[in-house]
Amino acid sequence: MHSTAQWRKNAFSMTENSKASSRPTVADGTLSAAIEVDRLVKLYKQTCAVDGISFTLPRGSITGLLGGNGAGKTTTIAMIMGLVLPTSGRVRVLGHRMPEQSAEVLGRMNFESPYVDMPMRLTVRQNLTIFGKLYAVENLADRIARLADELDLNDFIDRANGKLSAGQKTRVALAKALINQPELLLLDEPTASLDPDTADWVRAHLERYRNENNATILLASHNMLEVERLCDRVIIMKRGRVEDDDTPDAIMARYNRTTLEEVFLDVARGRTNGAKEEAR
Amino acid sequence: MSELSLHRGISVQRIGAMILRYWYLLMSSWPRLLELLYWPALQIITWGFLQLYIAQNANFFARAGGTLIGAVILWDILFRGQLGFSISFLEEMWARNLGNLMMSPLKPIEFLLSLMVMSLIRLAIGVIPMTLLAIAFFHFNVYSLGLPLIAFFCNLIFTSWSVGIFVSGLVLRNGLGAESIVWTLMFAIMPLACIYYPVSVLPAWLQTIAWSLPPTYVFEGMRALLIEQTFRADLMLDALAINAALLMASFGAFLALLRSARKHGSLLAGGE
Numbered sequence: 001m002h003s004t005a006q007w008r009k010n011a012f013s014m015t016e017n018s019k020a021s022s023r024p025t026v027a028d029g030t031l032s033a034a035i036e037v038d039r040l041v042k043l044y045k046q047t048c049a050v051d052g053i054s055f056t057l058p059r060g061s062i063t064g065l066l067g068g069n070g071a072g073k074t075t076t077i078a079m080i081m082g083l084v085l086p087t088s089g090r091v092r093v094l095g096h097r098m099p100e101q102s103a104e105v106l107g108r109m110n111f112e113s114p115y116v117d118m119p120m121r122l123t124v125r126q127n128l129t130i131f132g133k134l135y136a137v138e139n140l141a142d143r144i145a146r147l148a149d150e151l152d153l154n155d156f157i158d159r160a161n162g163k164l165s166a167g168q169k170t171r172v173a174l175a176k177a178l179i180n181q182p183e184l185l186l187l188d189e190p191t192a193s194l195d196p197d198t199a200d201w202v203r204a205h206l207e208r209y210r211n212e213n214n215a216t217i218l219l220a221s222h223n224m225l226e227v228e229r230l231c232d233r234v235i236i237m238k239r240g241r242v243e244d245d246d247t248p249d250a251i252m253a254r255y256n257r258t259t260l261e262e263v264f265l266d267v268a269r270g271r272t273n274g275a276k277e278e279a280r
Numbered sequence: 281m282s283e284l285s286l287h288r289g290i291s292v293q294r295i296g297a298m299i300l301r302y303w304y305l306l307m308s309s310w311p312r313l314l315e316l317l318y319w320p321a322l323q324i325i326t327w328g329f330l331q332l333y334i335a336q337n338a339n340f341f342a343r344a345g346g347t348l349i350g351a352v353i354l355w356d357i358l359f360r361g362q363l364g365f366s367i368s369f370l371e372e373m374w375a376r377n378l379g380n381l382m383m384s385p386l387k388p389i390e391f392l393l394s395l396m397v398m399s400l401i402r403l404a405i406g407v408i409p410m411t412l413l414a415i416a417f418f419h420f421n422v423y424s425l426g427l428p429l430i431a432f433f434c435n436l437i438f439t440s441w442s443v444g445i446f447v448s449g450l451v452l453r454n455g456l457g458a459e460s461i462v463w464t465l466m467f468a469i470m471p472l473a474c475i476y477y478p479v480s481v482l483p484a485w486l487q488t489i490a491w492s493l494p495p496t497y498v499f500e501g502m503r504a505l506l507i508e509q510t511f512r513a514d515l516m517l518d519a520l521a522i523n524a525a526l527l528m529a530s531f532g533a534f535l536a537l538l539r540s541a542r543k544h545g546s547l548l549a550g551g552e
Binding site: 085 | 291293294296297298300304305308309371375376377378379380381382383384385386387539542543544545547548
């Protein structure tokens with residue numbers, strides 16, 4: 001079991017390495033990165049959704065992707081997943097180029113997003129069975145039983161997905177995202193529309209999952225408390241660019257603020273007071 | 281779902297998972313099951329009685345008994361085969377589940393193979409009762425066509441899959457705004473495939489187009505069998521060759537449209 005502080009330290013020792021020498025990669029054995037994003041650009045006709053961003057996430061880290069609506073978070077995650085093709089730049093996931101080598105990694109990663117649903121007429125158990133088979137999960141019945149226990153699904157596991165509450169659906173979506181025990185978990189607004197109790201419960205589960213499996217988690221969120229609690233590192237995006245990239249504590253110190261929410265408002269309203277230059 | 285990894289092995293387990301997904305859906309929804317039975321039954325009863333009426337009043341149709349009912353059944357194999365394929369695909373769009381599948385290890389070829397199996401299952405649910413109604417009401421037994429029926433069926437189902445694959449690619453690329461193509465594209469083929477009349481009825485320039493469509497060979501073959509009691513194997517082989525080219529072209533088009541969808545971010549949008 002690792003503390004959040006230890007994870008933050010590990011995460012940033014890698015960042016320092018990457019600044020010190022040529023880019024470390026999984027291929028040359030110098031570093032085991034979960035995600036490497038290099039000068040990534042996405043243009044939709046005349047709109048630049050993502051504008052040359054670069055970052056590297058070490059394995060076992062939890063990173064928050066922050067930014068207002070239209071900042072480019074979802075497009076960035078979609079390019080990491082291979083759902084959207086970059087206009088230029090490069091993405092490597094678990095050491096493999098995306099999307100060219102996606103077949104090598106899709107079984108080792110998973111995701112949850114408000115942009116997708118699970119079939120409504122199928123029961124929770126049926127949905128998990130199908131996704132378990134798609135991910136070639138061994139001992140699938142045991143895995144579903146374990147997830148049902150861990151995520152408290154037993155009361156409604158044989159109910160149709162469409163008849164669940166928002167909180168129950170989120171837990172089911174999380175169970176689907178964890179069905180293959182992914183090394184890399186991409187989450188887009190994982191606690192959106194949840195009541196505070198359920199949201200807190202989901203966060204605790206994600207933290208436990210990371211600690212027990214050394215999994216890497218990248219999450220896009222508008223919930224600053226969530227990011228402060230969960231993340232070793234925060235990447236703030238604005239208009240498709242990385243505005244800041246550091247530990248939550250370092251970012252708050254740089255902006256002379258006590259919460260990430262205040263930092264978020266400063267960035268959104270352009271009140272950086274030199275913090276942006278310092279970050280560079 | 282990586283379109284760039286076709287050289288790797290196809291997983292029967294993943295195809296089975298997708299078939300199971302659609303089976304669960306069918307079994308959970310009686311309106312979906314009823315719809316599969318409803319339209320084919322309505323078709324055969326309407327056209328069957330029309331055939332009876334015409335046969336009583338026209339010598340040619342009295343001699344060529346069954347050509348109309350046979351054509352209705354074979355047309356339904358073509359049309360329902362494509363619908364069975366495309367509706368299973370649309371179910372993923374309606375359920376907003378496509379992103380989950382695209383992000384899973386499921387490959388496009390496996391996805392398409394599962395849709396093909398589902399089109400056969402849905403077709404069987406709709407068309408087998410239809411053929412039994414034809415026997416009961418109109419004494420037309422399509423199974424008495426024997427082995428040629430297999431050749432007719434294979435060629436029609438291959439064409440239906442080609443159209444289904446192409447249309448699914450269009451919906452993938454353009455969203456549910458393109459959904460109406462699923463229901464209407466096959467009807468564009470209908471007049472040229474010469475379902476109810478021989479190719480010779482068409483003007484010469486349209487005949488050239490008609491002979492580029494595999495169903496035309498099947499319906500000509502059916503008429504040859506029912507009217508002249510001759511099985512035209514040459515027509516079936518020609519249709520098979522065109523079908524092979526169509527299937528390859530439609531699969532290529534699907535991959536190109538999938539790539540275009542990724543480029544334009546359509547897979548995230550999903551809606552209209």
